[in-house]
Amino acid sequence: MMSITAEEVKSLAPDPASLKAAQELTDVSRWVSLGANEAALWGECKGSVQEPYKVRIDLSNRGFACTCPSRKSPCKHVLGLMLLVSASPARLKETAPPAWVSEWLQKRAGPKSDRAGQAEPETAPSPAREKDAARRAARREKLATAGLETLDLWLQDLIRQGLAFAQSAPASFWEEQCARLVDAQLPGAARLVREMQEIPGISPNWAEILLLKMARLHLLIQAYRKLESLPELSRTDVRTLLGWTLHRKELLLSSPGLNDDWLVVAQTLEEDEKSGLRTQINWLWGKTNRKPAQLLLFAFKTKAFELNLWPGMALHGELVYFPGAYPLRAIFKDQRRLESAFVPAGFPNLLAFLDAYATALSLNPWLEEFPVVLENVTMEKVESNWLLRDDENQAIPVSPRSSCWELFALSGGHPLTVFGLWDGFSFFPMAAWENGRFVRL
């Protein structure tokens, strides 16, 4: 019952408005009754009519039902109940289900109980449910195909119109395309379009950055068209990027983890104003395997994240990567905090790092941010440009939008260990170590 997370609810929501509406229903006073057992969650939610809506959630397979007339599926009441549980599981007291819940559960289990005596593991899907799921999946594929066709036309249009238009385009130009992609259940593609909006004017070479971003989207559309012919991991990359989510529970069960000491090297926070969903992006670095990992945490508004992480903190634990050709995103299977942190070991020079980047890019051409720890690099200022130099006098540009002066001050002409993100154009430093001391940038 505890396993419902805000992230999962987010992935289930048909649109941001539902999520926002659901958020308001996490107030317990909106519920006439609430209950749970190991198989299901249920509650009666006050609505606009006298009779409260009866909400039921089947925990074994996330089936749901609600008596409200909404055409959205799941409706805000289902999402609201899930959110309430994700935030404060203790709110739902374990009790015996009322008749309207147990009857519904029995009906759902119907086909299974028909074949009495046949022992089946609980997680095994029944043929009916499988059929149901297949129908839903097919519908989603169809929506996605149509959504990506319009996206491709939109990209071609922008090329015809000229990239210069992107600089003066009204906000609606981007927002309408985003909304279309959200409707097509492609939230990942929508995010990429939203990111495009920020690029014009960002730096002198913004047109190149924008064109590469468009090229990547184009490649993504192409890849989706011939998804079946791709290797399995690339297939996963494409689907993840477009917005299909993997259930954490499945992942934890299916994949082996990587045991190591992990250092939280950087942390950023994004907040969706509409829904109030906060996404905490943590970058981790492994002590012995020297590998990066991205750990996302989700919470609504002022609710706490399920893990309390902060930059500079070290943990020991088993980390499971989401599958992908160049896996980065991960979750902890288990973890405990370590009392003392460490200085991460990274690449000894820039050529070694750029080699690794080239390899990563050949595995996943959509990799936009390459997390890296660089050892023995010095921050240099050449006229108004910032460079990071290694001890072989090779240098890469540093993003002028990062904390350049802070890193420059910290370096003082001396080499440091630095963590940051490389986007193929410039390096964005996020943390540095000065004689073993961690400094957040």
Next chain:
Amino acid sequence: MSTLKSLAQSAMLGSTDESLLASAVRVGIAEVGGYVPVAFTGGGERCNPESRPRMPEKASRLLKRMLEGELADLLPEFLQEAAKRGYVAPPETLPGLLGLGRNKWPSLILPLIGERGNWLAAHNPAWAYACKREPLDAWENGTRAERILALEQMRTTDPAQGREWVQSNWEIDSPKDRAAFLATFAIGLSMEDEPFLEACLDDKRQEVREAARRLLLRLEGSRFVQRMWARVKPLVRVRSSFLKKETLEVTLPEELEAAAKRDGMGEFALPKKMGEKAGRLAQMLALTPPALWSRDSGYSPDAWLARALTCEWKEPLLLGWQLAAIGTADADWAESLILLWMTKEEAESLLDMHALSTLVSLLRAERIEAWVTSIEPTLSDTRSTRAIALLEMYQQPWTANLSRWVIKSIQQQATIFHQRLLQALPDFARWMPPELADEFSQGWGDEPGSNKKIGAFLQILEFRNAIKSSLEEKS
């Protein structure tokens, strides 16, 4: 061969090439994947090691929070305390400090930036004020603010040298600059400065003459003070009589001679309007050290003020003495004047109320403690009302006893007096001894957080306590 750049250029104003995106995929991914670093030449300039210790880690964290805007008002206290212990700030805070120092508190920030700060400032023209340079170079070639800063530093270590600097450029500098430079003479002021200051009284510019007078007033041995005293002493005398109470016999000054005009009579602007002759008396009193009155006669400032109140010319007398007490930073006279304001209703109309807080800043903390803790809080009289105003104006460290008395009084919450004290409480937190934070978090009955004023008060006091203990920790 096309590059991502050439493709972007052809797409900039629109392209009908339908394969452009496909080309961009091919070229773009290959290009970023094959990124070649640039060869770095030159640079490699390193900063010298720091000779002073860095502030403790806990203090660094507090500094960062303040630079990010949390309780930023407490920065001056932090900077001062850190500099007192000879610490330098951690390098990553330097850009924030140097940026701040352009507009605020440069003299508090500079002692903390160390070698690294000097080195960093040399790379950013906006931070030129923080570059390491010879004091003489800063004085001769700096901006106005830099020159004043250099001069202030020189006056601290070698006042005579500072005076010579100013004198050597006297003819070239603008009158406004000259007045500002002269003002730095308040640091390290001595009779050695007197001949030059006396000569400044003949300067063509009023602001220069005013600056010189302000300084000469503080030198009791100066010729200026001698002349003023000779002029004003005969005008105010104690008349004793066997039958009546003693009072003051005042003669208002008639026409001013040229010498008096040179000393600033007629030029000195009074903050209150009064008759021409009365105004002259107030001016003369304002430009005479008040200590001379008490010393010459043996009467205390209290005695002088009490007699002045029974006199027809109490208005010029009180105003003149108030301005003189401020001009000479005379704590005895300031205390007597404030006591008068606290106990006599009419003092409000006689004193310059705008300059009251300046007068209050001269008071000694023990005196404030004695006055405030002796009032009867059950009475809602002039004295208790003014005590609160006094506490609000006294923006300097309070004694522990006074702080305890105020907190205890509020915790009893008995009268309107306590209500008013509670309203002013958050501002008091800046001046109480920070180590009392723990003690003061107790005794509020229910949750201290339930009252916003108490919450804000404790937040500030606890933050100050954190500052203090973080700097006392070994680095």
